[in-house]
Amino acid sequence: MRNHFRRNIATAAVAALTALGLAVGGTQAAEPIKIGSFLAVTGGASFLGDPEMKTLEMYVEKINESGGVLGRPVTLIAYDSATDAKKALTFVKRLIEQDQVDIIVGGTTTGETMAVIKEVEAAGMPFISLAGAGVIIDPVKKWVFKTPHTDRLAVDKVFRDMTARNLAKVGLFSGAGGFDQSCRKNALELAPTMGIEIVADETHGKGDTDMTPQLTKIKNTEGVEALLYCGFGAPTSIVAKNYKQLGMTIPHYQTHGSASAKFIEGAEGAAEGVRLPAAALLVVDQLSDDHPQKAVASAYKEAYEGRFKDSISTFGGHAYDGLYLAVEAIERAGSTDKEAVRAEIEKTDKFIGVDGIFTMSPEDHMGLDHDSFVMVEVENGTWKLLE
Template identity: 45%
Template sequence: MVSVFSSAASAAPPIRIGGLFAVTGPASFLGEPERKTLEMMVRDINARGGINGSRIDLFIYDTQGDATKAVQLATKLIRNDKVVAIIGPSTTGETMAVLNVAEKERVPLVSCAAGIKITQPVRKWIFKTPANDHVAAEKIFSYMSKRKQRKIALLTVSDSYGASGREQLKELAARKGFTLVADEVYSPKDTDMTPQLTKIRGAKPDGIICWGTNPGPAVVTRNVKQLAISIPLYQSHGVASKKYIELSGAAAAEGVILPAGKLAVYDILPKSDRQLKTLREYDQAYRKAFGVEASTFGGYAYDGLLLIVNAIKKSGAAPVSIRNGIEQTRNMVGVSGVFNMSPADHNGLDLSAFEMVRITKGDWVLIR
């Protein structure tokens, strides 16, 4: 009896947390920074003595971006590894496949994918940290309507990111009274978008909105310059990294406007910004550990772990108390934004998660 008490006092049982990321495969640009971020943070938390004296045991599996694998691995995390919460998967498709497992097994899941379907309708055990795509789309539309640009052309990538963006953009455009004059797509591996852009130019839009992740949007940016198109070009938050400017070339990227997650632009944020400290600390720690700049995608995993850790500190380490703790999160300053969860909102981010920026001389400039 005595020995049980003493061991409980000196070493509380570890808290088991699972991660499901597309570390390899086509979505590895998401999964790799997510895995690295999580490993870095857990190492740091354990070095400081864990949460309320319990260390974190982290179980990370590579889904390769495959929904079937994601489901198998989620089941494995819950049944074999007995995790109390899961962070991930990286993509919307995988998350939609894993939802039912987490719901059935009653384990909270904090997805790192942006698709709006994940948290609408709200499911009891499912949360997500990236802002909805339509938040970024709304930013672009409100910018355009201030400048009386009413006719839009879409150029979206034919993967899940682009398809989800295209859906949101079309729906929102119709609701806000924009006219869609061209709706073109390209495949993720396409290397020349001049045919699409030539067609778009013929439709005479007031602005072109491109929705994709690198390298496609960089090719689009180069092609716009090549065709000497003077119509304003808008990109999505998916390219908000210096890599995009590097790939496009500073000259071609000049004047491109996009909604950026704050991490990409923290060094030009006003000092009063609440996230500034978190963003700087995360970026610097990531650079120190891995030698490259932190990405918005890694930030999704950062926020996921932060939500879980805060919930454990507040209400305990059982799955149900973690779930309730996450739902009660208020004013939590994360990388993707300031989270305010509620029973009706399992994402908790609003329009302030993004800043509109213009690329000028190879760098970001805030548009106020």
């Protein structure tokens, strides 16, 4: 009898616990979707990481205001990796093991991204990188995607423009950074396939303040018809100034690394006539209304500039694209199951982003081609869209 009574209590307890468990399960359905991020908000690449962080924060807020994703709120768990690959790796481990995020959108620089690839691959964590170099997705890694154009696409676009102007002999000049060197490597590789001859190949060091010796050498190279500078940050403006100082006249090209208002401002008039490939976002006001990216890009520009009272950079756009590629994949997958989300990102078809129109495939984890760039020229202190 007593035993029986005990058993009854036990049964009741189990029933109560089950009910409780169901209740917990009930709230679990509305548990937030966790998007993890690590960005170089400080350190050398902070001018990239800062707008990226602001963009992510702003749009996660917007998504939550409009009801979240799959009826669940979205939480952003973001760390400042300070442009340091070692810190990036630590934070990614924390995102995976401690925070147990559903997807990672981040990795401002190529160095930080490459440092964490092994970890995300081993954990089976979908990861959308915001860094530039092609090496991130070439060869393809199962769990790794990226949004920004590669430097290879930029060089491709520049060489097409040179060919159209009958310029074949190029003086190449590049900085010491990872982006600069990857761009240089791509230029050297692509040139022979596109009928371009690299007649000079000069570099400068990190933090250099004067590039006239290298430019003098390029200027005095026999037959040189155009200058291509691969780099970003302050050196882009210094090169433009030194070019003007030396009275150089050959067409001057730079890459999307220079696609910020700071480049023109820093060059103090010397940037006039410099051509570069850039994301459509840069010249959004000049795009024709039927340009497919016009709506997305102008909405982003308005939202960002309205909120932060700061001019947009194309870098924040990478974060916008990364976030929405992730969100749309989760919506299509109907869950946060990692394999399902990964497969859906890979199936992204004609997603119109700020950086371009993405169509991914198992062979292409970036999904952009050279059409996602427009050629612009600096004219009267601003960007002019070239046809």
